[in-house]
Amino acid sequence: xxxxxxxxxxxxxxxxxxxxxxxxxxxxxxxxxxxxxxxxxxxxxxxxxxxxxxxxxxxxxxxxxxxxxxxxxxxxxxxxxxxxxxxxxxxxxxxxxxxxxxxxxxxxxxxxxxxxxxxxxxxxxxxxxxxxxxxxxxxxxxxxxxxxxxxxxxxxxxxxxxxxxxxxxxxxxxxxxxxxxxxxxxxxxxxxxxxxxxxxxxxxxxxxxxxxxxxxxxxxxxxxxxxxxxxxxxxxxxxxxxxxxxxxxxxxxxxxxxxxxxxxxxxxxxxxxxxxxxxxxxxxxxxxxxxxxxxxxxxxxxxxxxxxxxxxxxxxxxxxxxxx
Numbered sequence: 001x002x003x004x005x006x007x008x009x010x011x012x013x014x015x016x017x018x019x020x021x022x023x024x025x026x027x028x029x030x031x032x033x034x035x036x037x038x039x040x041x042x043x044x045x046x047x048x049x050x051x052x053x054x055x056x057x058x059x060x061x062x063x064x065x066x067x068x069x070x071x072x073x074x075x076x077x078x079x080x081x082x083x084x085x086x087x088x089x090x091x092x093x094x095x096x097x098x099x100x101x102x103x104x105x106x107x108x109x110x111x112x113x114x115x116x117x118x119x120x121x122x123x124x125x126x127x128x129x130x131x132x133x134x135x136x137x138x139x140x141x142x143x144x145x146x147x148x149x150x151x152x153x154x155x156x157x158x159x160x161x162x163x164x165x166x167x168x169x170x171x172x173x174x175x176x177x178x179x180x181x182x183x184x185x186x187x188x189x190x191x192x193x194x195x196x197x198x199x200x201x202x203x204x205x206x207x208x209x210x211x212x213x214x215x216x217x218x219x220x221x222x223x224x225x226x227x228x229x230x231x232x233x234x235x236x237x238x239x240x241x242x243x244x245x246x247x248x249x250x251x252x253x254x255x256x257x258x259x260x261x262x263x264x265x266x267x268x269x270x271x272x273x274x275x276x277x278x279x280x281x282x283x284x285x286x287x288x289x290x291x292x293x294x295x296x297x298x299x300x301x302x303x304x305x306x307x308x309x310x311x312x313x314x315x316x317x318x319x320x321x322x323x324x
Contacts, residue, residue, distance in 0.1 A: 003309045006046040008055050009033040011074060012291070015298020019305060023048075040064045048305050050074060054285075057081045062089060072304040074297055075288070076100045076157075077238060078318055079211045087319045092308060094316045096300040097156055100288045105160035107287035108206055108236045111260025114281045115232055117141040121278055142230075142257070145169035150202030152218070153209030153237065154180055154190070161206055162188045173198055199226040204234065211238035219243060224250045230257035236287045239264040244271040251277050262287045 005019065006026045010033070016025065026042040028034050033055060034042065043049065043065045051057045053075035059082045062068070070092040071081055078095050086093050114120045118141040125132040125139075133139070149165045151158045154174040162172045172190040174180075175198045185191070198205070205227070209215050219233065220243045233256065235242050244265045250256045258279035264270050267285060274280050288297065304315040313323070 003047040003305075004045055005048045005050060005305060006034075006039070006042045007050045008039060008057075009052040009074070011050075011052070011298045012295045015295050016302055019302040022306060023309070036061070043068060048072065048309070050301050050305065051081060053077055053080050055080060059085045062086060062091070070094070070305060070308045072096075072301040072308075074301045076104075077210060079238065083319055087322055090322050092315075092317055092322055093319045094301075094304045094308075095318055096297045096304075097316055099293060099296040099300045101156045101160050103290055103293045104157045104208075104236050104287040105164060107262055107283065108157075108161050108208075108234050108260070109164045111234050111236070111262065111281050111283070112144065112204060112206075112232070115141075115258040115260050115279065116144055120281045144204070147171070147203040148173060148201055149204040149206060150175065150193075150198035151190075152195075152198065152205065152207050154192075155208065157236075158206070158208035159184070159188065161208065162190060170204075173201060195223075196226060199223055200228065202231060203228060204232045206234040207237040207241050209237055209241060211240055215241050217241070217243040219247070221246045224255070227256065229255060232256070232258045232260070234260045236262045239267055244274065247271075248273040248277070251279065 003023045004026065005023045007016070010028050019025065026046065039061050043061055046065065046068055048070045049057065049068065049072070051071055051073045053073065057071065057080060062082060062085050068091055071086060073081060073093065073095045076095050076097045078093060081093055083093050118139055122139050146169055148171045151162055151172060151174040154162070154176050158174065165172055166188060172188050173193050174190055175193060175195045179192045218241050224246055233242065233247065242265070247259060248271060251259060260281045262283045263285050274282065307315050
């Protein structure tokens with residue numbers, strides 16, 4: 001019997017060519033994404049689900065199935081899935097960590113350059129203000145050469161960001177729960193420090209950690225109060241890692257020098273004050289938003305499904321306890 005796969009959103013069909021040859025797909029054709037009711041209907045027959053990070057796969061949805069074996073998420077973050085419930089049901093959950101690495105690091109570095117060199121700010125001024133001031137002492141930004149960047153989460157994406165920072169003459173420190181192997185630290189000439197030390201020493205803090213109970217509001221009042229005067233926050237991880245109300249407070253009072261945000265605490269709703277602050281650059285959760293990346297993420301998710309149904313375990317599983 002060919003496995004039946006529920007593809008929740010209309011991701012590029014090019015990604016699914018191999019999957020279509022070996023599986024039967026429930027694929028949305030009337031709209032971009034299946035509704036909650038449609039998901040509940042199709043999941044009853046599905047052996048696998050290809051989920052997407054913008055659509056929650058809830059406890060109620062999982063409660064409709066008795067035959068589901070695997071959820072392959074389209075994206076590296078998987079907080080859209082009730083992983084605890086899936087694990088309880090013996091359902092494998094996997095993600096796509098490889099395809100998102102370079103584009104996410106690119107976006108974080110792009111946000112950094114836009115902030116420090118006032119690229120977005122002056123672009124808006126030139127487009128909207130006929131009396132926009134030019135001049136040698138106008139529109140001054142800051143450089144990044146010689147500055148210190150603190151990376152929270154020195155995994156694949158954090159290291160890809162570090163590579164770009166080092167190439168631009170920045171000094172890297174990092175905070176992880178566990179220390180990196182010595183050869184990796186030597187590769188990036190970086191040092192593991194405590195979270196408090198990272199806050200105190202960094203001119204730029206770039207977030208590359210997953211959203212968990214431990215990292216929810218990791219940058220809160222206590223943390224931001226310890227940051228350097230004029231420090232910059234970059235968030236291409238998950239919105240709720242940052243307490244947005246406190247972020248607004250410290251941007252407005254001048255403690256922080258800026259924020260580059262691709263993710264938000266209550267997406268797609270943005271804290272209104274962020275829209276009015278000049279030293280904030282925002283993108284709509286689009287760090288992986290290139291057509292090449294979307295196709296590659298789809299390939300990686302589809303490959304997880306194909307390998308699983310072929311009896312292989314070399315997939316990017318996030319709840320390996322289901323195999324114990």
